[in-house]
Amino acid sequence: MKFQGTDQYVATDDLKLAVNAALKLQRPLLVKGEPGTGKTMLAEQVSEALGMPLLQWHIKSTTKAQQGLYEYDAVSRLRDSQLGDEKVRDIHNYIVKGTLWQAFEADQQVALLIDEIDKADIEFPNDLLRELDRMEFYCYETRQLIQAKHRPLVIITSNNEKDLPDAFLRRCFFHYIRFPDASTMKQIVEVHFPHIKQDLLQAAMRHFYEVRNLPGLKKKPSTSELIDWLKLLVAEDIPLEVLQNKDEKVSVPPLVGALLKNEQDLSLFEKLVHMARHNR
Secondary structure (H helix, E strand, C coil): CCCCCCEEEECCHHHHHHHHHHHHCCCCCEEEEEECHHHHHHHHHHHHHHHCCCCEECCCCCHHHHHHHHEHHHHHHHHHHHCCCCCCEEEEEEECCHHHHHHHHHHCCCCEEEECCHHHHHHHHHHCHHHHHHHHHCCCCEEEEECCCCCCEEEEEECCCCCCCCCHHHCCCCECCCCHHHHHHHHHHHHHHCCCCCCHHHHHHHHHHHHHHHCCCCCCCCEEEEHHHHHHHHHCCCCCHHHHHCCCCCCCCCCCHHHCHHHHHHHHHHHHHHHHHHCC
């Protein structure tokens, strides 16, 4: 079983190698990269390509590792006992299975996405070491040892907002998704817009990389923002002449709000354009 990419996702050779290495080593694949570089979509496309059901666990700042295993709903059990409900006798009725439990008990191998792990508390990755390493955990309320029937392919994403513990990193196969170069980006765009006019694409990508390469930007535009911008250009039927710049000076592209997402970056870009025009 090997991942060779899909028609809907442009995977570089080193990314394919990373996915297949994680499969071979039976270790979690830790994928880092800028927001918007396709980390979450990678898990979706890998699961589809390999014929695995996908289970997703999206991490928030308040997420605890225990929630991925199970939660005991003591409040509901107390309420039911006060109402004289017979199901209160079986504690299994009050165990809410988490994403990891669902992955472990699946009858076939699944792909498990743990998305944006760096959003959680620093202890979160350490709290999952044993479960991800041994593929088992103990449910104290029901006195069960839950063991994986089939070892899931675990894909963990991180936006690199904080460092992860060394003990956790040691258990993962690591891959960093570099920002696509112009050639790879062109392939990505053509997956989403197979009939886009090449002169429009060329002009739009020139503007995009001009904006992205501006020094001092707080938030550089990502792949997903380029896709959104192109979708707007096509939907609004923006004339090619608006994007073309014969004197090759930096200019403010139309609908720039799809690329720049805060006032500091927009102000910095407008100042650069003003300076460029003033120096003509």
